[in-house]
Amino acid sequence: MVNKNAKAYSMIPEQFRIKKKRDWNALVFKAALLAPAILFLVVFMYYPIEETFRLSMTRSTGLGPTVFIGFQNYVRLFQSEEFLMGLKNVLLWAFWSVVIQIPFSFFIAFSLSVFKNRITKPLRVIYYLANVLPSAITAMLGRFVFAPRHGVIPSLANKFNWQWLARIDFLGNPDLAFWSIFTVATWAYCGFYIIYLMANIEQIPKDIQESAQLDGATPWQYARFIVLPMTSYALRIVSILCIVGSMKIFDLPWLMTSGGPGYATSTLGIVLYKNGFVNWQYGRAAAIGVVIFLLSLFFTIIQFSLQRKEGDVL
Amino acid sequence: MLKSKKAVFMALLLVVAMLVGVFSATAASKFKLVVWGRDLPDDDPAHAYIKALVNGFAAKNPDIELEYLALGDPGLMDKTKVAMANNRDLPHIFQSWGGSVMGGYADAGRLYDLTKELKDIPGSAAAQQAMTWKGKIYGVAPFFAIAGVFVNEDVFAKYNLEVPTTIAEMEKVADTLLANGIQPFAVGARDKWPVLAMYMYFVNRFGGMEAFDNAQARKARFDSEPMVKAAELYQEWSKRGYFGPTPLGEAYGDAQQLMATGKAGMHVTGSWMCAQYADPSFTDQKIGFYPFPVLEGGKGKATDFMGQTDIGFAATRMARENKEAVVRFMKYAMSVEACSAELGRICSVPGVKAPNRLTEMASAAFTKAEAIQFWWDQDLPPTVTSPLTDTLQQFLLPNANVKRLLTNYEMVVEENVGPAK
CATH class of the missing domain: 3.40.190.10 (Periplasmic binding protein-like II)
Structure with missing residues (x-):
């Protein structure tokens, strides 16, 4: 068959044959279109990543000579109480974010999408509002709520004469400080997850919901057996964002407690900032940056490989 | 007519250009x-x-x-x-x-x-x-700036208290204030660095100027006796409630407010607070500034200042x-x-x-100073300053092992500055 075609093709006069030559113009055009994106990636992503790796192998104060010390920074990091506390805190933060924030966001998103009424729209705005506030304002509000003596909680407790509550130091007690910040973060970050999940829930065709209703499915069954599987991809994306965000968390713990008391609310981001900008240990700070990068990469790969196993298209 | 208009316009343009030139030349010469x-x-x-x-x-x-x-x-x-x-x-x-x-x-x-x-x-x-x-x-x-004790003189007068000149007297004053519902000291430990002023004085009063000087010069360790004793005293005072029920949740600004409203009797901090504590729009309390008391039997003198x-x-x-x-x-x-x-x-x-x-x-206190020790977090190398304030903040935790904390800090100093000889 092939040979027949080739024979027939050879019989066509040369001037009428389709020349199978490389279209350089198209290639240049494609390269020109891709160039800005590639350049951007190289300059702002790959080069800084490579530089961070390189810096993490050095001892550098930024002022004196930069000395190559191999993996010493990493070894020292894993001997440092502050770093280990930061690592523990971000892992806990990631775990509790997935366990608490995502189910909570799903519940709210489902309620707002399925039970629509007059207050649904204002509620969407209210839930999302915390997300658009700058973190400095969010932290200030958090401190305003949890501050001892004059905060919202102690003031209310004093009003009702609940002295046991008024005496609790939410930000100064190492056992409570983490949870106080986590509560504020849940309020601040869930807005985005809610909106994202709502957009996905609302894309489920109406006829599926109607047929479920006709089959007598309760809202719980509808959520459990239809919405949850159909939004599984969105939920995974949200959990990746949640986990990667947890690895990098800096603003709220820094602004609310500066990572204290002691290292009780310290995170990898805080340890990085302190090492780089306070302690002048740029090599050590870069090593922490690499650890954050690798942790984020690790969790992202785990998430996507689980997804592949279950047959979702990426 | 048109020609003369053109000429006027050209002349104006020339003047503007000249003015721009003159002004830019003046700016350039600055x-x-x-x-x-x-x-x-x-x-x-x-x-x-x-x-x-x-x-x-x-x-x-x-x-x-x-x-x-x-x-x-x-x-x-x-x-x-x-x-x-x-x-x-x-x-x-x-x-x-x-x-x-x-x-x-x-x-x-x-x-x-x-x-x-x-x-x-x-x-x-x-x-x-x-x-x-x-x-x-x-x-x-x-x-x-020197660190000293800001004293609420109105509160002291109300409870017939004298400004303490020894640590023992200071403890008695603190007990009296506590018994009367006044917080003895404002501190603002959430910001970490405010804890330093009192600790520097404690170390000085126990071990004299050389306690820190030697540790800084690596002739002594940061978990040496005066350092540990000072930390234990700090923790003891915290346990007694001298810094209030929630010192770690309060920032430096909160500490200022406690002083300004007469809810705290003393504030050990830098003299930069003089302007605010003397400002009637900030506080209606009469506040004074005094040197930090001495410790009987200690090496530090009343004329040793932190600044x-x-x-x-x-x-x-x-x-x-x-x-x-x-x-x-x-x-x-x-x-x-x-x-x-x-x-x-x-x-x-x-x-x-x-x-x-x-x-x-x-x-007046500054002029009487015979020795001034610079603020530790400014005088130590930057590589060890944030671990210092992180360590000191934990002295206010009742269950913290202050000796272990100081030993950990010493290890950080050894790693970054060198071992004590």
């Missing part, structure tokens, strides 16, 4: 002096000196174009650090607290030696020492572009005219009258 500072030169009473300095210098030096950039806190320190590390885009002068941070810049060759030009400017020896590194003077410190530059300026290597302009700025910063605008800080320039009773009290 030297642009770039100064990085912390505070805005605005009407805030705490910024009175900076405002007077910026405006006064600009008025008196028309040949210099002063570009003063207020970067805030920690903006000033962060930007300076980044610029010094990059070794470019440096200002001619930056606000500095001296000590080891400035020393690090000097060692890296980023600063300009002005010893010859500045050594004879009248000022306190301690202030000049703070801006000196390895025998070279890099700047001036018109204001100096540091309050406002200082250092010259970068860019100063060689126009040394004369930089020196003029430094001299004006140390002038009686500029310094007299200040409303609270202790001035290191002779002839400047203290603006209020509180500053007068702090200045």
Whole structure:
């Protein structure tokens, strides 16, 4: 068959044959279109990543000579109480974010999408509002709520004469400080997850919901057996964002407690900032940056490989 | 008609071009002096000196174009650090607290030696020492801060209390205040660094000036006896409730409010608070400033003070572009005219009258000082300063093992500075 075609093709006069030559113009055009994106990636992503790796192998104060010390920074990091506390805190933060924030966001998103009424729209705005506030304002509000003596909680407790509550130091007690910040973060970050999940829930065709209703499915069954599987991809994306965000968390713990008391609310981001900008240990700070990068990469790969196993298209 | 209009237009254009040329030539002849500072030169009473300095210098030096950039806190320190590390885009002068941070810049060759030009400017020896590194003077410190005890004299009078001169007396005063529902000390430990002032004094009173000096010079460890005893005393006072029920949840601003409203009896902090505690719009309490008490049997003396530059300026290597302009700025910063605008800080320039009773009290204490130890977090190398304040903050936790905390800190110092010999 092939040979027949080739024979027939050879019989066509040369001037009428389709020349199978490389279209350089198209290639240049494609390269020109891709160039800005590639350049951007190289300059702002790959080069800084490579530089961070390189810096993490050095001892550098930024002022004196930069000395190559191999993996010493990493070894020292894993001997440092502050770093280990930061690592523990971000892992806990990631775990509790997935366990608490995502189910909570799903519940709210489902309620707002399925039970629509007059207050649904204002509620969407209210839930999302915390997300658009700058973190400095969010932290200030958090401190305003949890501050001892004059905060919202102690003031209310004093009003009702609940002295046991008024005496609790939410930000100064190492056992409570983490949870106080986590509560504020849940309020601040869930807005985005809610909106994202709502957009996905609302894309489920109406006829599926109607047929479920006709089959007598309760809202719980509808959520459990239809919405949850159909939004599984969105939920995974949200959990990746949640986990990667947890690895990098800096603003709220820094602004609310500066990572204290002691290292009780310290995170990898805080340890990085302190090492780089306070302690002048740029090599050590870069090593922490690499650890954050690798942790984020690790969790992202785990998430996507689980997804592949279950047959979702990426 | 058209021709004459054209001619007039051309003539106007020529005049404008000439004027532009003249003005740009004038601007070009002006030297642009770039100064990085912390505070805005605005009407805030705490910024009175900076405002007077910026405006006064600009008025008196028309040949210099002063570009003063207020970067805030920690903006000033962060930007300076980044610029010094990059070794470019440096200002001619930056606000500095001296000590080891400035020393690090000097060692890296980023600063300009002005010893010859500045050594004879009248000022306190301690202030000049703070801006000196390895025998070279890099700047001036018109204001100096010492730590002491701010005492609410109204509260003390109400409960017939005397200002304590010994630690034992201080404990009795604290017990009386506590019994009457007044918090003995305001501290604001959430911000970590406010814990340092009292701890520095405790260490000094137990072990004298050499307790810290030796540890810094690596002739002693940071978990040596005076350090541990001081930490144990701090923790003991915290357990007794001297710092209130929630010291770790309160920031430095909260501590100020406790003093300003008469809810706390004492505040051990720097004399930079004089302006606010003397300001009737900030507090209606009568507050005084006193030296930290001595410890019976301890090595430290009442004339040993903890202190540091309050406002200082250092010259970068860019100063060689126009040394004369930089020196003029430094001299004006140390002038009686500029310094007299200040409303609270202790001035290191002779002839400047203290603006209020509180500053007068702090200045009097400063003049009696026989030895001044610089603020530890400014005097130790930057590599070990944040672990220091992290460590000290935990002394206020009732279950913390202070000896272990200090040993951990010693390990950090050993790693970054070297072992104690």
